[in-house]
Structure formats: structure tokens, C-alpha cells
Amino acid sequence: MTVTREQVEEAAVRISGRVRRTPVLRVSATVTFKLELLQHVGSFKPRGMFNRLLAAKEDGSLTGVGAVTASGGNAGLAVAYAARELGVPARIFVPESAPAAKVARLRTLEADVVQVGTEYAEAYAAAVVASEESGALFAHAYDQPEVVAGQGTLGLELLEEIDRFDTVLVAVGGGGLIAGIAAAIGDRAKVVGVEPELAPTLTRALEAGQPVDVQVGGVAADSLGARRIGEIAFQVAGAQGIESLLVDDAAIVAAREELWREYRLAVEHGAATGYAALTSGVYKPATDERVVVVICGANTDPSTLT
Incomplete structure (x- = not known):
């Protein structure tokens, strides 16, 4: 790939x-x-997240259910911003160690913020499950x-x-x-x-x-x-x-x-x-x-x- x-x-x-x-x-x-x-x-990060969400909108995989991601902070901010601009919900999983300034900023962007675990890998696992259960588009932070x-x-x-x-x-x-x-x-x-x-x-x-x-x-x-x-x-x-x-x-x-x-x-x-x-x-x-x-x-x- x-x-x-x-x-x-x-x-x-x-x-x-x-x-x-x-x-x-x-x-x-x-x-x-x-x-x-x-x-x-x-x-x-908004460069990649806009491309991910807009490409999904083109092929029909971005729906009103919105987007989900896992992030130490910056990818989450990007998904939240792009989703808000495109008029869909965003749910962001971040580790409990994420800086308070980034978490507060996520909430100002109208994202649903879920803090899970102590590092990115744990937040990632929870985000994958949430995407599968809800049908929301999963936006990977980098891959x-x-x-x-x-x-x-x-x-x-x-x-x-x-x-x-x-x-x-x-x-x-x-x-x-x-x-x-x-x-x-x-x-x-x-x-x-x-x-x-x-x-x-x-x-x-x-x-x-x-x-x-x-x-x-x-x-x-x-x-x-x-x-x-x-x-x-x-x-x-x-x-x-x-x-x-x-x-x-x-x-x-x-x-x-x-x-x-x-x-x-x-x-x-x-x-x-x-x-x-x-x-x-x-x-x-x-x-x-x-x-x-x-x-x-x-x-x-x-x-x-x-």
C-alpha cells in the first residue's frame, strides 16, 4: 500500500x-x-482529514452518522473541524494523557470527546469499535x-x-x-x-x-x-x-x-x-x-x- x-x-x-x-x-x-x-x-492535519472526508462524501461512505477518529489531539482537532465544516457529527477518542488545551479546543469545535486509556493505541482500539457499531466513517490519524x-x-x-x-x-x-x-x-x-x-x-x-x-x-x-x-x-x-x-x-x-x-x-x-x-x-x-x-x-x- x-x-x-x-x-x-x-x-x-x-x-x-x-x-x-x-x-x-x-x-x-x-x-x-x-x-x-x-x-x-x-x-x-486538516489537509488529510478534509481529503478523507470529502472523498468519502463523493463515494457515499460519509453519511449523517458522521466520522470517528482516535488522536493524541491534532488529528482529532482536524476531524472535528472538517466534520463541522461539512455539517456532520464527529466523535473523537483521545487518551487521558491528551493535553487539556487540545481537549478543550475539541469541545469548542462541537465534537463528542471520549477519553480512553493512557496512550494513543488504547484510544484507537475504542474508536475502531465505535465506528463498527455506529456505522460512522473511521478516519485514521495517519495511515x-x-x-x-x-x-x-x-x-x-x-x-x-x-x-x-x-x-x-x-x-x-x-x-x-x-x-x-x-x-x-x-x-x-x-x-x-x-x-x-x-x-x-x-x-x-x-x-x-x-x-x-x-x-x-x-x-x-x-x-x-x-x-x-x-x-x-x-x-x-x-x-x-x-x-x-x-x-x-x-x-x-x-x-x-x-x-x-x-x-x-x-x-x-x-x-x-x-x-x-x-x-x-x-x-x-x-x-x-x-x-x-x-x-x-x-x-x-x-x-x-x-
């Missing part, structure tokens, strides 16, 4: 007018930020073709916004964003995954030759806390030779603080993970290598930034 550039292009047409075209910010001669934190509900293709529209924007870039650093949780960007960009630039050391889903899958369950934790677990990499992301990573780098929590915290101090970007820890690879030296660009860092989420408590 994989996703093609053609599917990403179809997604771009389908979701046009529903999502924001987010800007880029050139921060040095060789580093550019893609400011996806400015997307609706504060993350890249459905429509979702991945929608996330890939970010990559198409990069190709239009920047004359030349060599590398894209992308934070990895379940892998939907990196898979979509890689499908969109193909061989035009290198795509590199960056994961927290305490949530190494892609790294462990590449080592094992298949997706495997891993223990997850750390400061970025609320957004990058999937226990297993998605099948689509694994297939895309293998086909394109995508590498995954690991950064520790201290590097993530420091990168997040720097994004606020130097650029006044208030981001969640997961969104600082890609930048942490640069600031910590885990990723060392070659001379004159032009690097894009995807800054992918803003759902954080600003009072924690100094």
Missing part, C-alpha cells in the same frame, strides 16, 4: 479552498521554515491513502514556493506527513525523518524490516506518540530510502525555546523535533545545502515558553 504523486495532486484539487496555503520563512541563506503551524486548528495524500499537498506547495531546496526535515510520529511529502516531492529533494529518541517508530521499523510496536514517551508524545509506524509510511520510506534521525528530549526542548526566542513561533514539542535535528547537530547539512524544516504544529500552552 502506497500513495502516488497523482493521488496527492487529486487531493490538492479536492481540498482547494478548504485549507490554508501556509507561507515559508527564509531564516538564513540555507534554511527555510514551512510555517504549517498556521494551518486551521494549528497543525497540518489511510486519502489522509496521506492530503498531507502531501504540503509538499506540492513547497515545490511552488521555493525555487530550489535539497532536503526537507520532517518530524515523524505515525508517518502520514513524511509519507505524503515524499510522495509529492519524489526525487526532487531528499526527505529526512526526525523522531524523538523516546518514540522511534520509523527507526525501529527500518531496523526490523517491518512496522513493529515500540514503547513511546517523552516531551513530544502527545503529538508524536504513535506506537507503530503506518504501513504506508513504511512502504514509502523503503521505496525512497528515507532515513530517520533520533533527537533527545533536551534537544527538542531547546529547539522549541529557540523557535520562540528567535522567531516568536509558539510550537508544540513535536513541531520542534525537525528543527532539533539541525540545532543539536544530529543533522549536519553539507556546504550550501538548502534545507526546509516543516514547523507543523502550534497546539501548545504558550505560558510554558520563556
